[in-house]
Amino acid sequence: xxxxxxxxxxxxxxxxxxxxxxxxxxxxxxxxxxxxxxxxxxxxxxxxxxxxxxxxxxxxxxxxxxxxxxxxxxxxxxxxxxxxxxxxxxxxxxxxxxxxxxxxxxxxxxxxxxxxxxxxxxxxxxxxxxxxxxxxxxxxxxxxxxxxxxxxxxxxxxxxxxxxxxxxxxxxxxxxxxxxxxxxxxxxxxxxxxxxxxxxxxxxxxxxxxxxxxxxxxxxxxxxxxxxxxxxxxxxx
Amino acid sequence: xxxxxxxxxxxxxxxxxxxxxxxxxxxxxxxxxxxxxxxxxxxxxxxxxxxxxxxxxxxxxxxxxxxxxxxxxxxxxxxxxxxxxxxxxxxxxxxxxxxxxxxxxxxxxxxxxxxxxxxxxxxxxxxxxxxxxxxxxxxxxxxxxxxxxxxxxxxxxxxxxxxxxxxxxxxxxxxxxxxxxxxxxxxxxxxxxxxxxxxxxxxxxxxxxxxxxxxxxxxxxxxxxxxxxxxxxxxxxx
Amino acid sequence: xxxxxxxxxxxxxxxxxxxxxxxxxxxxxxxxxxxxxxxxxxxxxxxxxxxxxxxxxxxxxxxxxxxxxxxxxxxxxxxxxxxxxxxxxxxxxxxxxxxxxxxxxxxxxxxxxxxxxxxxxxxxxxxxxxxxxxxxxxxxxxxxxxxxxxxxxxxxxxxxxxxxxxxxxxxxxxxxxxxxxxxxxxxxxxxxxxxxxxxxxxxxxxxxxxxxxxxxxxxxxxxxxxxxxxxxxxxxxxxxxxxxxxxxxxxxxxxx
Numbered sequence: 001x002x003x004x005x006x007x008x009x010x011x012x013x014x015x016x017x018x019x020x021x022x023x024x025x026x027x028x029x030x031x032x033x034x035x036x037x038x039x040x041x042x043x044x045x046x047x048x049x050x051x052x053x054x055x056x057x058x059x060x061x062x063x064x065x066x067x068x069x070x071x072x073x074x075x076x077x078x079x080x081x082x083x084x085x086x087x088x089x090x091x092x093x094x095x096x097x098x099x100x101x102x103x104x105x106x107x108x109x110x111x112x113x114x115x116x117x118x119x120x121x122x123x124x125x126x127x128x129x130x131x132x133x134x135x136x137x138x139x140x141x142x143x144x145x146x147x148x149x150x151x152x153x154x155x156x157x158x159x160x161x162x163x164x165x166x167x168x169x170x171x172x173x174x175x176x177x178x179x180x181x182x183x184x185x186x187x188x189x190x191x192x193x194x195x196x197x198x199x200x201x202x203x204x205x206x207x208x209x210x211x212x213x214x215x216x217x218x219x220x221x222x223x224x225x226x227x228x229x230x231x232x233x234x235x236x237x
Numbered sequence: 238x239x240x241x242x243x244x245x246x247x248x249x250x251x252x253x254x255x256x257x258x259x260x261x262x263x264x265x266x267x268x269x270x271x272x273x274x275x276x277x278x279x280x281x282x283x284x285x286x287x288x289x290x291x292x293x294x295x296x297x298x299x300x301x302x303x304x305x306x307x308x309x310x311x312x313x314x315x316x317x318x319x320x321x322x323x324x325x326x327x328x329x330x331x332x333x334x335x336x337x338x339x340x341x342x343x344x345x346x347x348x349x350x351x352x353x354x355x356x357x358x359x360x361x362x363x364x365x366x367x368x369x370x371x372x373x374x375x376x377x378x379x380x381x382x383x384x385x386x387x388x389x390x391x392x393x394x395x396x397x398x399x400x401x402x403x404x405x406x407x408x409x410x411x412x413x414x415x416x417x418x419x420x421x422x423x424x425x426x427x428x429x430x431x432x433x434x435x436x437x438x439x440x441x442x443x444x445x446x447x448x449x450x451x452x453x454x455x456x457x458x459x460x461x462x463x464x465x466x467x468x469x470x471x472x473x474x475x
Numbered sequence: 476x477x478x479x480x481x482x483x484x485x486x487x488x489x490x491x492x493x494x495x496x497x498x499x500x501x502x503x504x505x506x507x508x509x510x511x512x513x514x515x516x517x518x519x520x521x522x523x524x525x526x527x528x529x530x531x532x533x534x535x536x537x538x539x540x541x542x543x544x545x546x547x548x549x550x551x552x553x554x555x556x557x558x559x560x561x562x563x564x565x566x567x568x569x570x571x572x573x574x575x576x577x578x579x580x581x582x583x584x585x586x587x588x589x590x591x592x593x594x595x596x597x598x599x600x601x602x603x604x605x606x607x608x609x610x611x612x613x614x615x616x617x618x619x620x621x622x623x624x625x626x627x628x629x630x631x632x633x634x635x636x637x638x639x640x641x642x643x644x645x646x647x648x649x650x651x652x653x654x655x656x657x658x659x660x661x662x663x664x665x666x667x668x669x670x671x672x673x674x675x676x677x678x679x680x681x682x683x684x685x686x687x688x689x690x691x692x693x694x695x696x697x698x699x700x701x702x703x704x705x706x707x708x709x710x711x712x713x714x715x716x717x718x719x720x721x722x723x724x725x726x727x728x729x730x731x
Contacts, residue, residue, distance in 0.1 A: 010641070011597035013564045018595065025580070025591055032582040032621075093576035097637065100543055100572045101595045102564040163401070167394050171384035181381055181398065184374040188408035191416060211415055219408055226404055230397045233318055236390065237547045237561065388507055471508035 013102045015110070022103070022111025027118055029088055036084045037122065040077040044127040047073045052134040062135040067197040070131045071190045074120075074153065077127065079179055081119040082161040085112050086169035099235060109162065109231040113224075116158040124150050142200045145209075149200075152216040153193040156223055160185045163227040166234040185223075192216050264454035267447035271440070279440040288353035291346045293440055297448040298342040299368065305452060306336025307371060307406070310378075314399020317392060326392035327467065329399055330382060331459035333375050335452060340372045363410075363417040370409050374402055388467055494557060496521040496676040497542065497645055502551035504537055511537040513700030514551075519693070521644070524667070524677040526691035526708070528684065530726050534700040535680045536574075539647045542678060543572050555645055568596050571643030575650045577630045578637065581623035585614060588622055589636050596641035608636045612662045627654040635663055639670070646670060648679045652686050664690065684722065685715055694718070696725055 030037060051069045089095035098108060128150065132139055164182045168174040192212035199209035275293035282289040309332035317325040347365045348358045378398055385391035497519040504512040511534045519525055529535050540546045542553055544561035552559060558566040572578070579588045586605055593601040609615040612632045622630055631654045638646065646667070652660055667677060667690055681687040688694060688708060695705040703725050 009599050010568060011599055013597060021591070021594055025583070028587075029580055029582045088580060088582075092581060093574065093578050094580050096545060096574070096576070097572060097578040097592060098595065100545055100567060100570055101592070102568040102597060103595050104564065160401075164398075167381065167397060168384075170390060170394060171381065172386075173384055177381060177384050181377040184370055184377060184409075185401070185405055187370055188405070188412045191412050195416070215408070215411060215415065222404060222408075223401075226401060230318070230400055233393055233397045236393075237545075474507050474509045 013104060013107070015104060015107050018103045018107035019110040019114060022098075022108060023114035023118070026085065026088070026112060026115035030081075030084070030115070030119065036081045037119065040080040040119075040123045041126050043080060044073045044077045044123060045130055047076070048127070048130045048134050055135075062137060063198065063201045066131055066135040066137055066201060067194040069135070070128070070197060071153075071194040073127055073131070074124065074150075074193075075157070075183070075186050075190055076179075077123050078120045078154075078157050078161060079182065081123070082116060082165045082182075083168070083175050083178060085116055085162055085165045087174075090169055105232045105235065106228055109166075109228055112165075113158045113162045113227075116162050117154055120154045120158060121150070124154065137201060138203075142203070145200050145206060146197055149193050149196050149213070149216070152213070152220055153189050156189045156216065156220045157186060159220070159224045159227045163231060163234070166231060170234070170236075188215060188219050192219075258454070258458060261451075261454040261458060264447070264450040268451050271444040271447035275440045275444055279436055280434070282437070286354070288350055291350040293444040294448075295343060295346040295350060296441070297445045298339045298346065299364070300445070301448055301452045302336050302339030302343055303368060303371060305449075306332045306339055307375070309456075310336060310375070310399055311403030311406075314396040315403060317396040318400060323388070323392065323467065324464075326395065327460055327463040329395060330379075330463055331456050333378055335455045335459055337372065337375050337379070338455070339448075339452065340368055340375070343368050344372060361417070363413045366413045366417075367409055370413070371406065374405065378402065388470060495519060496523070497553075497555055497678075499542065499553040500551055502538070502541055502553055503549045504534075504541055504546060505549045510549075510700050512541060512548075515697075515700070515702060516551075517695075517702075517705075519676050519678075521674040521676055522671050523692045524671055524679060524690045526687035526694040527678060527680045527697055528682070528687065528694065528722060529697035533697040535697050536649055538697070539572075539574075539649050539678065539680060542645070543570050543647045545572075568641065569644045571638040571641070571646040573635055573638045573646070573648045573651045575631075575653045577622070577634045579622045579630065579634055582621060584619050584621050585609065585625070585633050585636075586618040588633060589640050592637040593640045598641045604640050604642075605636075608640045609633075611666055612636045613658060628656050628659050631655055632659050632662065635666065639666060643670075644675050646675055646677045648677065648681075650681055651679070652681060652683055660686070684719055688715055688718065696722055698726060 048069065051065070055065055086095070089098065099105075128146070131137070161178075161182055164178060164185075165174075168178045168181065171177050192215040196209040196212040196216070199206070199212075272294065275290055279290070279293075281287050310329050313325040313329040313332065316322075317329065343365065347360075347368075351360050352358050378395065381398055382391055382395050385394060495518045497517070499515055499517050502512055502515045503510060513534070515534075515538060517525065527535055527538070537546065541548055542560065544555075544567055547561055554560065555562065555566055555569060560566065580591075583591070586609070589609060590601050590605045593604050598604050606615065606618075609618055612635055614629060614632045614636065617625060617629060622633060625633065631651070635651060648667075651663060655663060664686070667679075671677060671690070677690065679687055679690065691708045693705065694708050695702045697703070704721065
């Protein structure tokens with residue numbers, strides 16, 4: 001029986017490699033179980049359909065309704081994926097193993113944000129075309145900007161959402177608490193995103209939406225940094 | 238060898254629950270007096286009519302709820318993360334609840350004023366919209382607190398949320414302002430203060446002082462209640 | 476005040492020449508008003524194994540979490556190879572943690588779980604180390620099965636593999652024998668024995684007196700957050716039933 005070598009050569013921790021490994025692990029687990037992704041996508045498509053069927057095209061033009069629909073769906077489908085982010089760690093207390101290892105807290109948080117970001121973007125890859133299809137939106141080169149808006153908003157949502165998922169995992173009724181805590185935080189994401197989307201869909205020059213894009217960018221910069229900084233406080237020590 | 242010392246009782250000073258709170262009584266008298274003065278002894282605004290008198294309640298409540306209460310909440314949350322003193326956590330909790338009351342007054346008096354002045358219950362005016370979002374934010378904060386039983390865990394997690402909430406406020410203001418900038422409305426809810434005649438300024442000043450007194454009285458009461466509750470929880474657990 | 480503990484008298488060499496591996500001085504950890512750990516001091520050399528017994532609620536799990544750097548002490552210090560705990564990345568890497576929770580990801584396979592742990596701990600030949608430790612704990616034939624399909628006992632073995640794959644120098648075990656069948660228990664005892672022989676320090680919390688004492692070089696009984704008894708354990712002629720009687724007496728005394 002060979003003994004485990006105590007003097008196995010070790011690598012020091014690497015922020016990027018550790019974060020990436022954790023992100024991959026989270027995504028692999030989600031890929032295997034698929035439960036949250038299916039819930040989010042089914043919700044998104046159902047919501048689009050319901051909005052479409054309760055909409056009177058003669059009363060409200062598609063350009064006016066579609067942005068709101070798109071970003072409401074974005075918010076709530078995004079929330080569906082956030083709970084499992086720490087749920088999977090706490091199910092069998094794997095989190096303890098991760099916390100006791102040499103991996104830094106910042107890397108753990110960043111890895112989970114990346115995983116949630118990919119999750120949200122995957123859902124949006126299905127939701128965006130669904131909205132465009134059902135609301136007969138003109139698809140053109142300007143959609144590149146809409147994709148950029150989605151990227152910016154998704155980053156903000158993932159950062160803040162992951163942080164609050166970490167907080168909520170310490171509480172009773174985490175699934176109920178998470179939306180209540182995070183929705184006010186999504187206001188400076190969703191309103192600018194919806195307004196900027198409307199500018200693009202109406203064919204107005206991008207300059208008119210610049211202020212909104214700047215708000216999104218500023219939000220991302222401030223909150224990604226702030227959430228990384230406060231994340232260690234969500235862990236009991 | 239391990240030391241054999243029994244757990245020492247916590248040396249928190251537990252305040253005695255008082256039957257009658259003189260400070261609160263004085264504050265309430267002051268508020269009633271200020272309201273009476275505003276209603277009966279202050280001239281009616283020529284342009285806005287009698288309904289404008291809601292202003293004497295609405296604006297002090299807004300200033301106190303948004304700047305004093307929320308400000309205290311944010312500052313004590315950030316400080317708690319730094320110093321970890323329980324009293325800061327109780328201050329944050331108390332500020333949040335009392336602030337909720339004051340912001341609630343804003344959210345009720347606003348629509349009443351709007352209805353009597355313009356016929357609609359709700360106007361998406363920048364300040365009241367921001368107040369609504371902040372109110373919801375504080376509700377979320379208090380719901381978080383109710384979901385955690387351990388005092389220390391609750392303090393720590395609430396402080397994290399309070400800190401992030403502090404960072405959020407400028408973004409909410411900015412978002413709402415930009416939105417309003419694209420859809421300007423003709424009338425602003427609160428008249429410019431410098432244009433007010435001295436009697437109205439005096440009433441406003443008195444009202445402001447009275448509500449401030451009320452705020453601090455309620456805050457103090459709520460803080461003591463929180464201290465008592467935490468002390469009792471600690472004694473039961475030990 | 477701490478009395479230095481000697482390693483057992485069976486010829487196990489102390490690995491470190493530069494001082495004790497694990498020390499704790501007047502450790503206290505309070506939760507609110509309650510002191511879960513109320514003044515614990517200990518000194519352990521490399522190659523030592525402390526078996527920790529005690530009734531539920533004695534503070535054993537909290538003590539392990541303190542020693543593993545998962546919790547900060549309210550007062551007092553704890554050091555691993557001279558470095559304070561909770562420590563920096565390098566110090567954390569020296570620790571292996573085993574509890575009665577599986578600490579695994581149910582959706583991932585056995586190999587994926589252990590390799591993830593190995594990579595997180597910076598092991599360079601993660602695949603090789605994974606295969607090695609899985610073989611040692613006799614679960615390598617289930618390596619590609621998802622953990623959630625395994626029995627509790629097998630999951631426990633995988634959890635042990637996860638904790639040992641990076642070759643920790645301090646292994647903290649919280650009731651590791653729970654759920655293990657005879658094969659598993661034997662594999663665990665062998666693995667721990669090998670670790671000890673290589674100079675690792677073990678702290679083992681268990682309800683099973685005979686299993687705990689089989690590996691131990693020291694034993695302690697914990698109650699109400701402190702050690703009410705501690706003594707070295709010599710492998711030759713240790714009277715388990717006498718110890719059992721002493722345990723019962725002390726614990727019932729404390730409860731009365």
